[in-house]
Amino acid sequence: MTGQNRTTNSVPSAMRQVFDEIVTATDAFCLRHLDEEYAALCAKLSAKLARKRPSPLVRGDRRIWAAGIVYAIGRVNFLADASQTPHLRTDTMAELLGVKQTTMTNKGRLIMDTLKIGLMDPEFSRREIIDKNPMTWFLEVDGLIVDARHLPEPLQVEAWRRGLIPYVPAQAAASTASTPSR
Incomplete structure (x- = not known):
């Protein structure tokens, strides 16, 4: 089951089309290059952004939002750290997503700042990260x-x-x- 199917009910109907477009992109990327857990976390973050009033997702390129969301989830979970599995360098991620690295990282940082998400944030951490984080x-x-x-x-x-x-x-x-x- 993809992340989109798990969180659609929590998304306001006015934002559902935008949410679906973004999560379709994050699911496709995560399922091809990362894993299902990353896809679910990206959908969860997308839903949170869609519920924000006003939602920042209504403006801008959906592809850039998707890239920023994947970057933010990857940053929370140390995706660029070669000791992690899965592992993906930031420049490679941007290339695979078809966006400029600076655009992707800027959007990801904006998302993290807007929602006050930090490294190892339990809400958006993979199970392995949660298990290793004593502060959780x-x-x-x-x-x-x-x-x-x-x-x-x-x-x-x-x-x-x-x-x-x-x-x-x-x-x-x-x-x-x-x-x-x-």
Whole structure:
């Protein structure tokens, strides 16, 4: 399932055509050169931009917006770092997207500044990045800082329900353990 199908319901009807055009481009790029997780994160970011009032997506070239979105998600997840998998240099990304590198990076930085997105932002991070980022999991409980991954499952569920952590680690570990290995 592509990112477009997962987030269409959260996009205002007035922005749906613009959203669809941008996500069609990000899906095509991500599924060809990156992976499905990148496609889903790009669709999530596109939907957030489409919901912004007024949406910045209404003005400008959809292709440039798509490139900026891919760049922003790639930057959050260190895509240009050769130690990451998948890995893609910024100049290669711009070439594959058919845009100038400076145009793509400027649009990506504008997106990140507009939505206050930083490196390793849990909302737009790949699962691997989230798992490695201890700041994602630190919570204050009764005045003490604790790692949510070490809390009992009912407390993890409550922290997830409140939006304090991205997923319930106890349940993720159980589903991973029951998944047959290849």
